[in-house]
Amino acid sequence: MNNNNRVKGIALGGILAAFAVICVFFASILPTSVLTLYAVSSLFISVIIIEFGTKAGWTFYLVSSILSAVLIPRLEVVPFVVFFGIYGLIKFYTEKIQSRILEYILKFAYFNICLLLGLFFLKEIILVGVTISAPIYIVVGLLELVFLIYDYVYTLFIRFYASKLKPKLKI
Template identity: 30%
Template sequence: MAGRASDSTRRTALGGVLAAGSLAVMWLACFFPTGKLGLTAAAGLFPIGAVIAAGRAAGLLCWAAASVLGLLLLPDKGVALMYLCFLGLYPTVKSRMENVKSRVVEWVGKFAFLNLALSICWFVFRSLFLPALPQWIGEKTWLVYLVGNVVFLIYDIGLSRLIGAVMVRLRPGRGR
């Protein structure tokens, strides 16, 4: 049909536009040190929109494009690496894990993904994320994992509620 974009073209365009949104929010994170983690997490909302609107492939496209552009263009590579390793990819992983029939397997998978990403960030990229890290924290790595897992649990529950609210709002037949 002439003049109408195919479904795959629309999904690709949506992934690209949402990647640009992610990149813009990550750019802001580079200039607000106290809000770096929060703004990078907010940048991770764009892949969620892609997954909801166009499926996991669009979410992965959004994550990949924003990650590559972030590594190339952002002045603070730590922001791009946080997005790349966890905050941008997790929405797609979350959508996949929540399709698992067993709640136990779902949560084990989620926490395994978190701890793998946390290990990469802690042991490989720590100097980029936290260059002025107090020495006592470096000696108590278990504390980083404990706090990280607790914060992740709260993050995941909040993210699920946000996604649920968006899904209710977008439900067909709902008056706007």
């Protein structure tokens, strides 16, 4: 990476990290659209990975997670740090696997582990103001469906960025 690309990478990383932190901040204070804001916060890492590679992606994840934890010292940062902030990297590595079945097994395994941890340790964040009267297996099944849609929309975003935005931005 030459010096000009390094400067572009740092500048773009800083701007996108700020956007991610802003999304997490709003997710922590707004009463609605929390999952949407977390989902949007997770998209920025994919731009970094496309433009500068996985090493920059890991750096972006660490920086945006640390900034979120320092600037928003609340438990609402945990979903970003544990799941949404790193999902772009998880998606990148699992989609390199040749088997689509194994790819989705790994994605769902990661999602379900995060979901289990969230349900046991972060009920007050994830289920704010929600009373669930359905059996847990139905709730988990619905959340897995939401995750599948999230993964699909994430893929659409990556395709849109790579085919439409990247050529116009010329980073």
